[in-house]
Amino acid sequence: MPSVSRLTKCASIIILVSTILFASLPVWAQDKVQLSVDASKPGPKIDRNLFGQFAEHLGYGVYEGIWVGPDSRIPNTRGIRNDVVAALKALKVPNVRWPGGCFADEYHWRKGIGARAVTLNPNWGGVIEPNTFGTHEFMDFIDQIGSQAYLSVNVGSGTPQEAAEWLEYLTASQPTTLVKERAANGHPAPYKIPLLGIGNESWDCGGNMTPEYYLRQLTIYSRFVRNYNPAQRDTDQMQKIAVGPGGGEARWTEWTETIMKAWEKRQWSWDMQGLSMHNYTVINWGNKFASVGFGEKEYAQILKETLKMEDLVTKHSAIMDKYDPQKKIALVVDEWGSWYAPSPGSNPGFLVQQNSIRDAILAALNLNIFARHADRVRGSNIAQMINVLQAMIMTDKEKMVLTPTYHVFKMYVPFQDATFIPVTFNAGTYTNGDITLPHVDAIAGKDTSGKLWLELTNVDPNNAVEIETSIAGLNVKSASGETLSAPKVDSVNTFDAPNAVTPKPASVKVQGGKLTIKLDPKSVTVISIS
Ligand code: AHR
Numbered sequence: 001m002p003s004v005s006r007l008t009k010c011a012s013i014i015i016l017v018s019t020i021l022f023a024s025l026p027v028w029a030q031d032k033v034q035l036s037v038d039a040s041k042p043g044p045k046i047d048r049n050l051f052g053q054f055a056e057h058l059g060y061g062v063y064e065g066i067w068v069g070p071d072s073r074i075p076n077t078r079g080i081r082n083d084v085v086a087a088l089k090a091l092k093v094p095n096v097r098w099p100g101g102c103f104a105d106e107y108h109w110r111k112g113i114g115a116r117a118v119t120l121n122p123n124w125g126g127v128i129e130p131n132t133f134g135t136h137e138f139m140d141f142i143d144q145i146g147s148q149a150y151l152s153v154n155v156g157s158g159t160p161q162e163a164a165e166w167l168e169y170l171t172a173s174q175p176t177t178l179v180k181e182r183a184a185n186g187h188p189a190p191y192k193i194p195l196l197g198i199g200n201e202s203w204d205c206g207g208n209m210t211p212e213y214y215l216r217q218l219t220i221y222s223r224f225v226r227n228y229n230p231a232q233r234d235t236d237q238m239q240k241i242a243v244g245p246g247g248g249e250a251r252w253t254e255w256t257e258t259i260m261k262a263w264e265k266r267q268w269s270w271d272m273q274g275l276s277m278h279n280y281t282v283i284n285w286g287n288k289f290a291s292v293g294f295g296e297k298e299y300a301q302i303l304k305e306t307l308k309m310e311d312l313v314t315k316h317s318a319i320m321d322k323y324d325p326q327k328k329i330a331l332v333v334d335e336w337g338s339w340y341a342p343s344p345g346s347n348p349g350f351l352v353q354q355n356s357i358r359d360a361i362l363a364a365l366n367l368n369i370f371a372r373h374a375d376r377v378r379g380s381n382i383a384q385m386i387n388v389l390q391a392m393i394m395t396d397k398e399k400m401v402l403t404p405t406y407h408v409f410k411m412y413v414p415f416q417d418a419t420f421i422p423v424t425f426n427a428g429t430y431t432n433g434d435i436t437l438p439h440v441d442a443i444a445g446k447d448t449s450g451k452l453w454l455e456l457t458n459v460d461p462n463n464a465v466e467i468e469t470s471i472a473g474l475n476v477k478s479a480s481g482e483t484l485s486a487p488k489v490d491s492v493n494t495f496d497a498p499n500a501v502t503p504k505p506a507s508v509k510v511q512g513g514k515l516t517i518k519l520d521p522k523s524v525t526v527i528s529i530s
Helices: 004-021 082-089 102-106 135-145 160-171 177-184 211-224 250-264 296-306 308-323 357-372 404-411
Strands: 032-037 052-054 096-098 119-121 127-129 149-153 195-198 239-242 274-281 330-338 377-383 393-396 399-402 419-421 423-425 429-432 435-438 440-446 452-458 465-471 479-484 507-511 514-519 523-529
Touching: 032 440, 032 452, 052 330, 082 135, 082 393, 082 399, 096 135, 135 149, 135 160, 149 160, 160 177, 160 211, 195 211, 211 239, 211 250, 239 330, 250 274, 250 308, 274 296, 274 308, 274 377, 296 308, 296 357, 296 429, 296 435, 308 330, 308 357, 330 357, 357 377, 357 404, 357 440, 357 452, 357 523, 404 479, 404 523, 423 440, 440 465, 452 465, 452 514, 479 507, 479 514, 514 523
Parallel strands: 032 465, 052 096, 052 377, 096 149, 149 195, 195 239, 239 274, 274 330, 330 377
Antiparallel strands: 032 423, 119 127, 393 399, 419 440, 429 435, 440 452, 452 523, 465 514, 479 523, 507 514
């Protein structure tokens, strides 16, 4: 039996080879793509944690985006806005990473329980941090949306003792002083913490540490920051995620090497279950692209840039394979997404940007990369959930709008915990100036009830494409689904026109057991097949 990872790699190679084969064909010859799905060769599970979110105390991400306070005229439950909760529930968000980001390495949890301390947020605009949204409010929020906690503990400016006490406060059940304090603050039962990040970008905003220095911190925090929840002792054990690389250059490969090598030779007293990776889609940090009001050239440039995720994941997975051939350690891409220039008139420290159909395509391409590497990539968190960077949701006081990226995440819900099914297809090409990209991308998965799902992305902003699908061993009887497209490369949803970019029924034809799907230009389509 070939291994699962080999099959996945095989599928990627076929796509790559076909991309090269079709590179010289004119557009008319590419408007039909043959795609075959072989459900008899299932791959790994596409972990639902691949669809995680990230909510940092940054700009309007938490305050206004989630928290309006119980006295607000914006409808809320215990201070958490109801419209946002309803929208996020529909995404079945598997986990929310909190409280940062760079913020996490300056966060002191005691200031956010009981009587709150008013502090500052020096990373993000130097504004007042009221700490009204603290531990209990976060746990209430994830409970309201039906999600789980991915906490990042403070390694940069905190201590192992502070982090250990936070986890005791959250998870212990015996009547310690901290547990009594938690009960007095309204939560007698221990909380579940399934994911724990040990620091954030410790090579940069998290303390500018060398890999060796961070490794020492990791071994100490991993040893002492314990989860005491009896329900997580034998099953559902907390996964500890170490800080990982932030790019593909030598500095980052050395980081991954150092952590993984030490892990292979670890003693009983420490362990980790995941290594994080951060990678934003940004061109020119000093003069970033605009998030709206751009043309096809910038559309193509950004999508070319985002596809570098494939190389990065491949590179760091290969290092991890050397020390962990059994793939025990997950690669968790816990910050990714587009990073553009701040929207005009906004506070530059608040990282506010618009979200267009380009971001929807970008999201689909990245999610497909993660799915094709599902044997190693078992978590990801898009940055960020609300009002910050590539957000799902934007709010303006009582108003709320869902972004094109939100719709992609909603359409991908059936892929959560689905089994990866290999697809082969001639990707074709889309060219703009000196940029050539695959015309089409696709993944398939079988959901937990056994239903087959297909995702298709048409990268080309000008030409539709027809996908002729053959499914080994299945005489297709019916298929239906949704498609997300837009008239312009920079089409967005606004508070005045919230449904400019919204899913519509997909154009699907089933005839004689064969399935044909028409993809509009610049579109993301998800269909179920039976
Ligand atoms: O997401 C914004 C910031 O980007 C995060 O705080 C930090 O981890 C990264 O550099």
